[in-house]
Amino acid sequence: MAIDLVTRAQWGAHAPRGSYGRLTSTRGVKVHYTGGHVDLAILGDHSRCIAAVRGIQNGHMDGNGWIDIGYSAVVCPHRKVFEGRGLHHLPAANGPGLNSDHYAVLGLVGTSGVVMPTPNMLHGIRDAIEWLRAEGGAGAEIKGHRDGYSTDCPGEPLYAWVQAGAPRPATTTPPVEPPEEEEVPEVVSLGLEDEVVVPSARDYQPWWTAEYRDSAGWHPAGGQSIAPDADVWADLVAFVALRGLTPGEAVEIGFTRHLAEGTLVDVAWPTGRLMTVHADADGRVEANLGGHLKLSAANRGRVTIRHSSANTVTLEVASAFKGILHCYA
Known part of the structure; x- marks a missing residue:
């Protein structure tokens, strides 16, 4: 399976401040967004994506008091998949009591600045999901954060994509014909x-x-x-x-x-x-x-x-x- 993985060492992650809970398998993956401003400059400058991921880790560790960044993986607009907590490690972003059911994958979009996922980001989220399935025991479910926790996350564009089955961009994968329903x-x-x-x-x-x-x-x-x-x-x-x-x-x-x-x-x-x-x-x-x-x-x-x-x-x-x-x- 092809994945453009940015390891923790490559993006300069801090070491976790404790031990993760271990996952052998999950029901699937939940998709997230930042819920805040994402600088438009990341679209043309990948180094800013690295800085953004570091900032998220700092916020989770210093602001939330978590032992590490809360996501299993983070995906930027350039189809890079940043290793977060990674494989077989309990995430922290899905909400209390919900983290053992799903891995957590963040798309670097928010409520202002970068609000629309690029085609490469959608590819990257699918890459991350397939990586977590192949090597981390993730099940078939693809859900939004809001499906288990009272939140707007992952925002309307990403959530509509999740509800549609999280399709690969049609430039590389033929579109799936929608089901025959009264409202499609x-x-x-x-x-x-x-x-x-x-x-x-x-x-x-x-x-x-x-x-x-x-x-x-x-x-x-x-x-x-x-x-x-x-x-x-x-x-x-x-x-x-x-x-x-x-x-x-x-x-x-x-x-x-x-x-x-x-x-x-x-x-x-x-x-x-x-x-x-x-x-x-x-x-x-x-x-x-x-x-x-x-x-x-x-x-x-x-x-x-x-x-x-x-x-x-x-x-x-x-x-x-x-x-x-x-x-x-």
Whole structure:
């Protein structure tokens, strides 16, 4: 089994301050997120991932009083699997009385900054799960932290992916056909592989250049929109980060509905208007979007950015995620 494992020695882990409880087998693995801010800089600088894992260990040992980092493994956006407590060792992150049932795997996403798992991170989480199964006695279950403990963890994007069966990104593994049910859970995600300049026109729809699962053809023409072939409600989340604005300058961002040829039908986020965000002192904007979007066979959903800056505005990060879809009459 191939896994890009970063050992404790390689990431500079502190020695544990005591002995772990031993696991011979578990029911499976629970997936976690940080629950806080994850610096966007880790997306382009793997050394910052190493620093982030060290910071998590410090927080668990010095803040929580645990003997070590609480996770069995940590996965970064570059498909690196950091050895945490590792194989056959009791984790501490699942909650009191729950740690012996499942290993704990953290994806380096949070509630701000990096909020969307990259395709490589999803691959890495699957790599970690298969490693724990093959060498650590982990069972078949893949669950979210919230499935056993009252928490928002692992966040909506990761949890929707877990509920969909934690599929490998479709770029390398053919998608699994969803079950035939009246309401079918679907998970698709779009991302931006390279930075692009946002034109100074009033309307711009990011040209999403990556996707990890699209079993029903929801991303036509390169994946820049979500276009169903039936009438549905779509639970959508998105994250964008821009730079190059004048400090304090306003940018409008939100979900919109369009006809197939691109004509704007209406502004849908969240109540018929776009969200206004102002650039910080460095001329940057970060925005998280969430909404319940009604789509049809005639309409497709997009994320729209509007600005009127005279500067060159660059889109650094763009991720969109569709969670559960519900058909309506």
